[in-house]
Amino acid sequence: MKRALMVAAALTLSVLSPGMAHAESAPGCGPVTQIGSTAYIQTGTSSSSIVASVKQFKGCGKNWAYVYVWDQYISKGRSFEILTAIYPDGANPAGGVRQRNKQENWSKGTNTLSQCTRASGTFVDLVGDPSYGYQEFTDKRC
Template structure:
């Protein structure tokens, strides 16, 4: 009996650990999507960033995604995000979210046949109300 409860606790703990990395597996109105290219970071590198920027494909579309890290939210607490897919130098699927939203998706774009990248922009209202920090993923063709 004790073995079962230890196994159940271990399974629950593993589920909790994996939920932190699964934020970006389903685009709005699409379902499962696949990341293409490497993750880019706003405000630093992989260990000190404010947010992650990723590009996905799924449902016949490209998607850009920005996730603002808990550490930034806890420290700053007043920010805003814009996210879009850049195709041939043009903004596609641009969305600007209300303040302090952690998970941010672009609109799905009909750009799978083009060279694209995800673009994430973030303003930190504590340090500057007008400066948007911009990060782009690598271009994918």
């Protein structure tokens, strides 16, 4: 029984922690490489309340933030908004992009590779509570 629980936990972690992305394409840049870990936006305390992933990428001499809203939330057909931005240490957020009802959202590329930065994703359920945003940050990368 204990071994079965350990296997189930390992499988869950492998699904929720895919690690570094190989390469994705930022708008106007082409292939970029993920830096740091993936963060997860949750609207509750259970793993079933995860609605989106947040990642930070580098490429074309810039940092990029990226949010992907999970299929299980998209399939609900609810209206939502996401905001994606890069947060340099000790500075205001940069490159912010806000979109409504889009599954993927890229920030603008920021000239912050020489700074410590985190990517941020904010998710707002426009049906449930449009006045509240669930925000999550990736780990800091220097």
